Amino acid sequence: MNKYYLLVLVLITTCNTSISQTVESSAAVTKNTxxxxxESLYTIQKEDNIKLTSWSIPSALFRxxxxxxxxxQLNTxxxxxxxxxxxxLIHSLNKFDDxxxxxxxxxxxxxxxxxxASIMVRAIVPTDSKFTFNSFGKICSLNFSNxxxxxxxxxYNIGYAVETDQSKSGFYIANVSYEASNKIHFFVENxxxxxxxxxISHNLNIGGGYNFSDNCAFDISVANGLNHNLFYVGGILTYIINTKRN
Known part of the structure; x- marks a missing residue:
């Protein structure tokens, strides 16, 4: 097995995992909001003698x-x-990802x-020099909440993903969230x-968050692979802006 194949294998595994790192909401944000x-996320994944570290510095989701x-929605x-x-070290890069x-x-x-319930559909648009319309990927999921x-x-979410290399997989997320007060919340997620x-992968994630105000919150979480060697720690700062003029 050569180095290039190992690199592709590890990158594909990491990409599939990162899709389902946090449960997607079943409710859309309100109109004009x-x-x-x-999000900043640090991930370590190992396979045999190969180790891949990945750090989002940061990533942004606009809804x-x-x-x-x-x-x-737009994720950059x-x-x-x-x-x-x-x-x-055999490979290092900084990149603007898909x-x-x-x-x-x-x-x-x-x-x-x-x-x-809600349905979410996203196109994955490649940003490399080999951009073609045939290289588009997609993510579709049904998102539920009780x-x-x-x-x-x-x-909980159940979904289907096609990567830009046209590899296909399904994914699931099950999340239990507890509001300890109007400021503090905790969750556990599989x-x-x-x-x-x-x-392919099976992971456990635990975390919590603090609401600074009705418009601003911070969450932190830690996850570990249950059937593969994966670890990550991450944080998300959420800010809400009402764009409608009074």
Whole structure:
């Protein structure tokens, strides 16, 4: 197995995992509201004698409510990567990674045991010099949420991804969130991806956050691979802007 194949293998695995690092909301942001999520994520993944480290420095997700129950989305990741073999650095780069652009639409609200639901669709637009329309990828997911109690919520996603190299996989996320107060919240999350024959990755994520105000919050989380050697720690700063003039 040559170095190039190993590099591609590790990058594909990391890319698939990063898609499902945090549960997607089942509710669109309100009309005329811009929500900005600035994320920094440090990931370490190992396979045999290969180690890949990746750091988003940072990535930004923009969500804007255009109509009631409908939002548009833009994700712009900036990544720093290093690849090590036998403790020797063989690859290092800073890159503006593939852009994701799309939308989310609310399908229905929660009714008793029937969860709130939305559908999210994003195109993955490659930013390298080999850009062609045939190299576009896509992500589609159904996002659900059940309010169990006033403070306890179950959130879950199931989706399908086609990467820019046309590799395909499904993914799932199950998240339980607890609001300890109007300022502090905690969550535990299980996420992974799979193809038609096996579970590719299986991971556990725990974290919490603090609401500085109604418009600003900060979350931090730590995840570990359950069936593969993955570890990451990350933080997200969320800021909400009402763009409608009074």
């Amino acid at each position: 811009l929500q900005i999520e600035i 804007f409510g255009v109509f009631k129950g409908i939002e548009i 990741p900036i990544i720093k990567e290093k690849l090590w073999e036998e403790d020797h 852009i994701q652009v799309g939308f989310s639409v609310n399908l229905w609200s929660q009714q008793n045991l029937i969860p709130e 309010s169990i109690t006033e403070n306890l919520t179950l959130n 996420f992974g991806d799979f193809n038609n024959s096996k579970l």
